[in-house]
Amino acid sequence: MPRTRADGKKTQIVVVGGGAGGLELVTKLGAHFPRQDFDIILVDRNPTHIWKPLLHEVAAGSLDANLDEVGYRGHAYRWGYRYFDGALEAIDRDAKEIIIAPIRDEDGSEVIGRHRIRYDYLVIAVGSISNDFGIPGVKDHCLALESRPDADRFRRKLLNQCLRVSRQMVADPASDATVKVVIVGGGATGVELAAELYSAADALGFYGLEVFDRKRLTVTLLEAGPRILPMLPEKLAAAAHSELENLGVSVRPNTQVVAATPDAIHVKDGTMIPADIRVWAAGVKGADFLNGIGGLETTRGNQLLVKDTLQTTLDDAIFAIGDCASYTPPGHTRPIPPRAQAAHQMADTVFRNIKALIAGKSLIPFVYQDKGALVNLARYSTVGSLMGNLVGGKMAIEGRLARFVYTSLYRLHLIAIHGWIKGLFLILMGHVNQVVRPKLKLH
Known part of the structure; x- marks a missing residue:
C-alpha cells in the first residue's frame, strides 16, 4: 500500500x-x-x-x-x-x-x-472482563479488578469498612468486629490482593486508625480447583499457600461458589461465608x-x-x-x-x-x-518460574531475585511506552516516592 x-x-x-x-x-x-x-x-x-x-x-x-x-x-x-x-x-x-x-x-x-x-x-x-460463569448474584454483589475505577471503588469500600470496625472498637474495646473480605479465585490476582490487604492493614495504624491492625482483618481465598496458582509449579504454589496462611488468610481450595448475596458467598457444600466485601477473580473472558x-x-x-x-x-x-x-x-x-x-x-x-x-x-x-510466571505477595514474598519455553517452566525462583524480576517487568513496560530517558527517570522517581510519599493512599 x-x-x-x-x-x-x-x-x-x-x-x-x-x-x-x-x-x-x-x-x-x-x-x-x-x-x-x-x-x-x-x-x-x-x-x-x-x-x-x-x-x-x-x-x-x-x-x-x-x-x-x-x-x-x-x-x-x-x-x-x-x-x-x-x-x-x-x-x-x-x-x-x-x-x-x-x-x-x-x-x-x-x-x-x-x-x-x-x-x-x-x-x-x-x-x-471477569467471567462470572452465570453464577447467581456475582454480577450484582461482587467487585472485580478490571480497571482503575474498579480498584478505586474497592479501596473506598475497604477504608469505609475499616473505619466502621475501628469505631466499634473505640466504643466497645471488647468488640470482636472484623473486616471480612472474601476473594473468589486463586490465580495471581486473588493471591496478590489477599497478601496486599494484610500489608495495608499493618500500615493503617500510622494513619489515624490506632486501634486497627491485621487481627481485625479476615480474608478468605476460595479456589474451585485443587490448589491455588495452577500456572506455577506445585512446589511454588504450596509455598505461596503457606505464606498466605502465615499472614492470616484462610485458603480454601476445592471450594465451588454457587451464589453471591449482599452479605455472603455461598458454596456448593451448603456453607455460607459472611463477607463485607466480595471480590470476583475467578476467570476472564x-x-x-x-x-x-x-x-x-x-x-x-x-x-x-x-x-x-x-x-x-x-x-x-x-x-x-x-x-x-x-x-x-x-x-x-x-x-x-x-x-x-x-x-x-x-x-x-x-x-x-x-x-x-x-x-x-x-x-x-x-x-x-x-517467560514464566511471577506472583508478588506484597512486601512479604515473591514466587515464580522463569524461562518457561527454555526449561519447561521449572526454574523456580523466590525471594529477592523473584521480586527483582517482578518489578523489572513493569520497568520494561515503562521504557516501552515512554522511551529510555523518561522511562529511567520515572523508575528513579518511583524509588523516591517510596521514601517520601505516604505508605497508603487514603483518599
Missing part, C-alpha cells in the same frame, strides 16, 4: 484499547510512521492507562495510581498518534469503519453522539460486545480468533492482540494464556506485520516466548 491512499487521504491505523499491548503498539506506530502520511489513532473509553498487574496494589491503597497512570492525550502528543475518547460498539467491515458508542456525562447527558472512524488497518486490543462483532469469528468466551499473523480469521485488515485474542500455536491444545507478557509480544508482532503490509512484504508468524 502506498504511503497515502489513491484518494489522497492518509493511511489510517486504528487501535482500540490502550492496555499493555495497545498502548505499546500505538507508541511504536506513532514513532515509526511519518505524520504527514499516516494517521495513528487510539480509541479507549478511559482517559488514562495503568498497568493492569498493578491494580491489586491500587485497590489496597499501597499504590497511588495518580503517580503511575499515563494520560493518553499527553502521551499521544509526544508519540505522534491521536487519542479518541470512546467505546467500540460495532465494526462495519464493508465501509472499513468502526462505530463508537455515544459518550455521556455523569447525569446522562450526551457529550458526543454515536460516530464512525474509518480505518485502513484495525487492531482490537480491548482486554478482558472477552467483553460481551465482541461476540460476533463485524461478523468475525469468536470463541465461546467472546475472544476473536486470529491466525498466526494475529490477523482475524475472516479479515486480513483487522488484527487482535492481548486477552481479547485467541490463538492456539501449532502443536498445542490450548490458546496462549491471557498475560501481560503475551500482549507485549503480540504488540511487537503486529507492529512488524503492519509495516510489512504497507511495504508489500511477507508477514511473520507470532511465536510466543513463555
Whole structure:
C-alpha cells in the first residue's frame, strides 16, 4: 500500500484499547510512521492507562495510581498518534469503519453522539472482563479488578469498612468486629490482593486508625480447583499457600461458589461465608460486545480468533492482540494464556506485520516466548518460574531475585511506552516516592 491512499487521504491505523499491548503498539506506530502520511489513532473509553498487574496494589491503597497512570492525550502528543475518547460498539467491515458508542456525562447527558472512524488497518486490543460463569448474584454483589475505577471503588469500600470496625472498637474495646473480605479465585490476582490487604492493614495504624491492625482483618481465598496458582509449579504454589496462611488468610481450595448475596458467598457444600466485601477473580473472558462483532469469528468466551499473523480469521485488515485474542500455536491444545507478557509480544508482532503490509512484504508468524510466571505477595514474598519455553517452566525462583524480576517487568513496560530517558527517570522517581510519599493512599 502506498504511503497515502489513491484518494489522497492518509493511511489510517486504528487501535482500540490502550492496555499493555495497545498502548505499546500505538507508541511504536506513532514513532515509526511519518505524520504527514499516516494517521495513528487510539480509541479507549478511559482517559488514562495503568498497568493492569498493578491494580491489586491500587485497590489496597499501597499504590497511588495518580503517580503511575499515563494520560493518553499527553502521551499521544509526544508519540505522534491521536487519542479518541470512546467505546467500540460495532465494526462495519464493508465501509472499513468502526462505530463508537455515544459518550455521556455523569447525569446522562450526551457529550458526543454515536460516530464512525474509518480505518485502513484495525487492531482490537480491548482486554478482558471477569467471567462470572452465570453464577447467581456475582454480577450484582461482587467487585472485580478490571480497571482503575474498579480498584478505586474497592479501596473506598475497604477504608469505609475499616473505619466502621475501628469505631466499634473505640466504643466497645471488647468488640470482636472484623473486616471480612472474601476473594473468589486463586490465580495471581486473588493471591496478590489477599497478601496486599494484610500489608495495608499493618500500615493503617500510622494513619489515624490506632486501634486497627491485621487481627481485625479476615480474608478468605476460595479456589474451585485443587490448589491455588495452577500456572506455577506445585512446589511454588504450596509455598505461596503457606505464606498466605502465615499472614492470616484462610485458603480454601476445592471450594465451588454457587451464589453471591449482599452479605455472603455461598458454596456448593451448603456453607455460607459472611463477607463485607466480595471480590470476583475467578476467570476472564472477552467483553460481551465482541461476540460476533463485524461478523468475525469468536470463541465461546467472546475472544476473536486470529491466525498466526494475529490477523482475524475472516479479515486480513483487522488484527487482535492481548486477552481479547485467541490463538492456539501449532502443536498445542490450548490458546496462549491471557498475560501481560503475551500482549507485549503480540504488540511487537503486529507492529512488524503492519509495516510489512504497507511495504508489500511477507508477514511473520507470532511465536510466543513463555517467560514464566511471577506472583508478588506484597512486601512479604515473591514466587515464580522463569524461562518457561527454555526449561519447561521449572526454574523456580523466590525471594529477592523473584521480586527483582517482578518489578523489572513493569520497568520494561515503562521504557516501552515512554522511551529510555523518561522511562529511567520515572523508575528513579518511583524509588523516591517510596521514601517520601505516604505508605497508603487514603483518599
